[in-house]
Amino acid sequence: MVQEYGQYFGMKTVWFRGVCLTGPAHAGTELHGFLAYLMKCTANGLPYRVFGYKGKQVRDNIHSYDLVNAFWEFFKAPRCGEVYNIGGGRQCCCSMLQAIEACEKISGRKLNWEYVEDNRIGDHIWWISSVAKFQSHYPQWQYRFDLQAILQEIHAAVPACGKDRSQEIFEGTAAFRSYQPEPVSVPRYGAFKPPVGRSRAGA
Numbered sequence: 001m002v003q004e005y006g007q008y009f010g011m012k013t014v015w016f017r018g019v020c021l022t023g024p025a026h027a028g029t030e031l032h033g034f035l036a037y038l039m040k041c042t043a044n045g046l047p048y049r050v051f052g053y054k055g056k057q058v059r060d061n062i063h064s065y066d067l068v069n070a071f072w073e074f075f076k077a078p079r080c081g082e083v084y085n086i087g088g089g090r091q092c093c094c095s096m097l098q099a100i101e102a103c104e105k106i107s108g109r110k111l112n113w114e115y116v117e118d119n120r121i122g123d124h125i126w127w128i129s130s131v132a133k134f135q136s137h138y139p140q141w142q143y144r145f146d147l148q149a150i151l152q153e154i155h156a157a158v159p160a161c162g163k164d165r166s167q168e169i170f171e172g173t174a175a176f177r178s179y180q181p182e183p184v185s186v187p188r189y190g191a192f193k194p195p196v197g198r199s200r201a202g203a
Contacts, residue, residue: 014082018086034096043107
């Protein structure tokens with residue numbers, strides 16, 4: 001429908017096909033939001049289970065800031081009936097074993113984990129998104145967060161890691177952040193009016 005309405009009626013519609021979205025406010029669980037849950041378990045000494053593929057399954061991860069910034073770039077220059085893959089790409093991907101190692105280094109703690117031979121039903125062994133199409137349409141959009149920065153923010157937001165730095169993260173004053181998001185002013189538009197002289201039957 002996103003593509004049909006965009007193409008038939010000239011509507012500025014878009015579908016972002018996201019993969020692993022994460023960030024410091026992500027409420028991850030065992031079967032969803034693995035980076036946030038993995039860091040929570042590592043920092044708090046909780047048990048963690050790796051399901052299948054010898055821990056070598058790969059996912060790309062995108063920070064919520066980078067995703068929302070992609071939305072913003074599209075909002076400023078919308079197109080009709082577009083579909084984009086959106087994820088961390090090759091610059092922000094890791095296997096389960098690599099993610100465990102990174103969490104242990106950042107937190108300074110060893111993760112208590114076990115391996116379960118059976119993989120999750122429907123789980124992919126390897127998935128890395130290509131954002132080439134979106135970047136070709138919006139070359140000014142660039143990633144701000146790599147895997148290390150994402151995990152640092154998540155670690156800082158875990159209450160058991162000492163001082164709760166959630167407010168610092170929200171305000172953009174956490175020491176490891178190397179940028180300050182620019183404030184934006186969102187223009188307001190009137191109600192949508194379909195173009196005259198076009199109809200679905202005549203498309």
